[in-house]
Amino acid sequence: SLIMEFLPFSAFFPNLEFAKISDKFSDKVRENYPELKRQNYFQVYDKESVFVYEITFASRKYTGIIGLAAYQDYIDGVIKRHELTIDNKEIEHLKLFNDRKAIVKPILLTYELIPSISELLESLKDSNDLLYTCKIGKEVHRIWAVQDTPLLKAVREIKNLYIADG
Numbered sequence: 001s002l003i004m005e006f007l008p009f010s011a012f013f014p015n016l017e018f019a020k021i022s023d024k025f026s027d028k029v030r031e032n033y034p035e036l037k038r039q040n041y042f043q044v045y046d047k048e049s050v051f052v053y054e055i056t057f058a059s060r061k062y063t064g065i066i067g068l069a070a071y072q073d074y075i076d077g078v079i080k081r082h083e084l085t086i087d088n089k090e091i092e093h094l095k096l097f098n099d100r101k102a103i104v105k106p107i108l109l110t111y112e113l114i115p116s117i118s119e120l121l122e123s124l125k126d127s128n129d130l131l132y133t134c135k136i137g138k139e140v141h142r143i144w145a146v147q148d149t150p151l152l153k154a155v156r157e158i159k160n161l162y163i164a165d166g
Contacts, residue, residue: 004078005070006155008050008147012042013132030096045131049145050152052124056140063121065155066143069109079109079161109161117154124148 014029018041029036036042051066073079124146132143 007068008048052144
């Protein structure tokens with residue numbers, strides 16, 4: 001069985017002193033990323049990390065992990081298509097990456113529930129400082145930076161990831 005490559009990275013977050021976060025935020029960033037970056041629209045977190053990401057909405061919490069997955073894992077079948085992606089969407093993602101030299105709109109991957117990973121994520125939220133929080137509409141988004149070897153090891157042992165973006 002293949003071991004998935006899952007890597008930490010340095011991240012940019014909207015600088016809330018300048019950025020007005022709204023439902024249209026990602027469209028604005030997608031279209032104007034280089035200019036917004038020059039205008040200090042983002043703050044840099046340059047310590048390579050994976051990020052625990054929580055969205056709270058209507059008294060429900062959704063927790064996930066942000067990190068880099070390897071394209072080779074897609075080629076090798078570790079990352080599977082959950083639904084057919086649209087060719088022009090794939091081309092658009094590649095063009096945005098090449099133009100922006102950044103992943104402006106990440107691709108959502110999902111996996112079957114693994115209780116030990118869910119428990120680890122909850123404990124990491126308790127044991128790490130909150131890095132970033134913002135409100136978008138009625139959603140509250142929170143992010144913790146993690147340099148945690150057990151999390152990386154646990155994620156790398158997920159048997160399959162599924163593309164959830166169409």
